[in-house]
Amino acid sequence: MGVGKRKKGRANRKKAGVKTWRDLVFWRDLLFYYLFFSYFGHYVEMGWAWFCHLVLKFDLATYILANPLEPYSIYGMGAVLMILVVRPIAAKFKGGLVNTLAVFVVATLVCSALELTSSVLMVQMYGHNPFWWYADRPLNLCGHIWIGNCLLFGLLATVFLKLIYPLTEKFLMRVNKLVLWIMLGILGVMFVAYHVISWGIY
Numbered sequence: 772m773g774v775g776k777r778k779k780g781r782a783n784r785k786k787a788g789v790k791t792w793r794d795l796v797f798w799r800d801l802l803f804y805y806l807f808f809s810y811f812g813h814y815v816e817m818g819w820a821w822f823c824h825l826v827l828k829f830d831l832a833t834y835i836l837a838n839p840l841e842p843y844s845i846y847g848m849g850a851v852l853m854i855l856v857v858r859p860i861a862a863k864f865k866g867g868l869v870n871t872l873a874v875f876v877v878a879t880l881v882c883s884a885l886e887l888t889s890s891v892l893m894v895q896m897y898g899h900n901p902f903w904w905y906a907d908r909p910l911n912l913c914g915h916i917w918i919g920n921c922l923l924f925g926l927l928a929t930v931f932l933k934l935i936y937p938l939t940e941k942f943l944m945r946v947n948k949l950v951l952w953i954m955l956g957i958l959g960v961m962f963v964a965y966h967v968i969s970w971g972i973y
Contacts, residue, residue, distance in 0.1 A: 799955065800943055804854060805847035806958040812846025814839075841969075842962050843902075845889050852881050853928050854936065861932070874932050879925025883916055886924070890915035 790797040817839060823829055857878045864873035886903075893900045894915075906914035943951065 799951075801851060801854070803943070803951070803955050803958070804850045804939070805844075806842070806955070806962055807847075808850035809842035809844050809847030809962065810958070812849070813841065813843040816843070816846075840961075840965060842965060845885065849882060849885055849924075849928065850931065852885060853878060853932055857881055857928065858932055858936075871929065871933065875925050875929045878928035878932070879921055882924035882928055883921045886920070887912065887916050 790800065792798075857874060860877050861870055861874040864870045890900050890903070893902070900915070903920075904914050905911040905917035905920070908917040908919065910919075911917035
């Protein structure tokens with residue numbers, strides 16, 4: 772009886788479009804989010820870097836413009852954390868404005884923790900952080916993070932969860948599954964190939 776209820780519950784969740792960690796589609800879509808937003812986030816930041824260079828007449832302290840083919844895993848990991856951590860926590864807060872504020876606060880904290888952890892690890896590995904360094908900014912934490920970017924990433928994460936994520940979920944539900952697997956395969960090959968070549972392994 773218990774097994775039958777569990778199967779019926781899974782069938783109902785599948786029919787309603789609810790994914791759980793037991794489903795292959797859950798891991799497939801999570802991998803898609805990680806790979807796609809690793810590239811998407813890089814190109815958004817590249818656009819911002821070009822805007823600063825051409826319009827604002829100053830260059831960001833980053834080499835992001837030097838390699839347009841590099842996936843920025845921190846953005847992919849950020850998307851995954853928004854889905855797995857921030858979204859369930861924020862869902863406990865009912866109401867439009869309250870929920871949006873909850874998303875913003877929790878997302879800001881999670882993004883700050885991710886950026887801080889990533890920066891510390893890179894400094895330990897390379898002796899410096901080649902992607903960002905905020906030592907000259909006010910209200911920074913040892914150069915690893917600063918309040919301006921923390922709030923900006925919190926805002927972008929809120930936009931992601933409130934607007935981009937629902938649209939992407941609709942796309943994943945409607946797109947042909949073979950096409951989706953092909954897209955995932957292309958992104959995966961690009962991701963692996965870049966890192967293999969960059970590490971000098973042939």
